[in-house]
Amino acid sequence: MTVLSEEIRDRIRAEFPKYPNKRAVTLPALHIVHDTLRAVSREAIVEIADLLELHPAEVHDTMTFYNFFKTEENPQGKNRVWFCRSISCMLRGGEELLENICQKYNVTPGHTTEDGAVTVEFAECLGACEGAPCILVDDVCHMDMTTESTSKLIDEL
Numbered sequence: 742m743t744v745l746s747e748e749i750r751d752r753i754r755a756e757f758p759k760y761p762n763k764r765a766v767t768l769p770a771l772h773i774v775h776d777t778l779r780a781v782s783r784e785a786i787v788e789i790a791d792l793l794e795l796h797p798a799e800v801h802d803t804m805t806f807y808n809f810f811k812t813e814e815n816p817q818g819k820n821r822v823w824f825c826r827s828i829s830c831m832l833r834g835g836e837e838l839l840e841n842i843c844q845k846y847n848v849t850p851g852h853t854t855e856d857g858a859v860t861v862e863f864a865e866c867l868g869a870c871e872g873a874p875c876i877l878v879d880d881v882c883h884m885d886m887t888t889e890s891t892s893k894l895i896d897e898l
């Protein structure tokens with residue numbers, strides 16, 4: 742039994758013409774698999790490598806270099822919330838915000854709430870320092886966050 746469905750494989754193959762060679766499709770393939778399965782398992786790495794005609798270690802190296810992709814041991818929740826920990830956000834209460842949220846939802850950075858709804862992550866500067874402290878919720882940046890406004894957002898997820 743394979744981990745990657747035919748639909749996932751087709752989406753990866755659709756990337757081939759956009760790049761000079763199959764190796765260059767490693768990151769797009771990892772994103773496709775991660776977005777769909779919320780993790781990239783060892784089996785998925787082997788199957789991606791097979792599709793791209795690479796050694797699994799090469800795919801694994803790329804995957805672990807970015808520290809973005811979750812593994813089967815620690816999969817991503819339904820939503821991912823990134824807390825900026827760079828200087829502007831830190832000076833305006835970002836650390837306390839993260840601490841309060843982690844305490845409230847009983848989760849630690851890099852991990853997912855027990856109900857699988859939210860994965861909490863550290864982020865470096867989100868490029869919205871004027872609105873510090875900032876968080877990123879599924880690709881949308883939210884500025885001037887407080888524990889209350891962040892909790893409200895998370896509760897809606």
Ligand code: FES
Nearest residue numbers: 825827830867870
């Ligand atoms: S320091 Fe947080 S957005 Fe720039």
